[in-house]
Amino acid sequence: MITWLEGKIVERKRWCDDLYSIKIKTEPLPFIAGQFVIVGLDHDNEKIQKPYSLVNAPADEFVEIHLNTVQGGKFSPLLTELDQGDTVYISNRPSGLLTLNEVPEEVHHLWFFATGTGIGPFISILNTEEPWQRFEKIIVCYSVKKVEEMAYREDFEALLKRYPNKFHFMPFITRESTPDAIQSRITTFLGSGELEKRLSIALTPESSHVMLCGNSAMIVEATALLQQKGLRLHNRREPGHISTEKYF
Ligand SMILES: Cc1cc2nc3c(=O)[nH]c(=O)nc-3n(C[C@H](O)[C@H](O)[C@H](O)COP(=O)(O)OP(=O)(O)OC[C@H]3O[C@@H](n4cnc5c(N)ncnc54)[C@H](O)[C@@H]3O)c2cc1C
Structure with missing residues (x-):
């Protein structure tokens, strides 16, 4: 069972068609550089989710993810459509062994x-x-x-x-x-x-x-x-x- 931290998008950078970086402000999230989190969204009265690596350094006061909009994908088109001030959820237990x-x-x-x-x-x-x-x-x-x-x-x-x-x-x-x-x-x-x-x-x-x-x-x-x-x-x-x- 995932415990979610509620976050607000504070910055959304579009690198080119379909390629974005999103900064999210949450309560502090300890992690080891190289790990990933589960990102969640409320959609049609249910929570949907996908894993994304953290781009920010552990000392930063925000969470950053870098992703592309996968055409026909279930999650990434919804996430990359969001803008500053919108709510996203971040799992409070980062994981992964690329550290x-x-x-x-x-x-x-x-x-x-x-x-x-x-x-x-x-x-x-x-x-x-x-x-x-x-x-x-x-x-x-x-x-x-x-x-x-x-x-x-x-x-x-x-x-x-x-x-x-x-x-x-x-x-x-x-x-x-x-x-x-x-x-x-x-x-x-x-x-x-x-x-x-x-x-x-x-x-x-x-x-x-x-x-x-x-x-x-x-x-x-x-x-x-x-x-x-x-x-x-x-x-x-x-x-x-x-x-x-x-x-x-
Ligand atoms: C541990 C882990 C960490 C991840 N971290 C990141 C990350 O930091 N940034 C990121 O962009 N993605 C990352 N992903 C992939 C991400 O979780 C989603 O799978 C991706 O955003 C597509 O989700 P979707 O629901 O839109 O598409 P889906 O409905 O899941 O997939 C649709 C199709 O697109 C293909 N696909 C999936 N991801 C991509 C992609 N990135 N580019 C092109 N085709 C793809 C799938 O194979 C599938 O055929 C990570 C996956 C894992 C397992």
């Missing part, structure tokens, strides 16, 4: 692979101090279809300025050509060895942990490629090198 306390101590290089709105939990993690203190290198590979869908790009530019020797940002835009992104899929780049070559960083089980978030196709394909390199799926009983969260 740094799941990453083994000996890791030197932390890799994030995200498609679309799957970038959300990684922004939350990057806006805390822990990754910058723990890891020698942090690499974000972020893939979208079109230039306008690359949300939060300014946040990454700011991190590149702040941590020039530690942070690497690899934007992938699959369906458009632009000088400041790679026109390819993350998995194509990973499979060909071009990803490690461009970065001059080896992705090995000895040094790396990879977190993947977004659509299942990318996660399944990338996981298989990582396994060929000797990395293993992580779970608490058998620590490994790959942590995933599939959105659909």
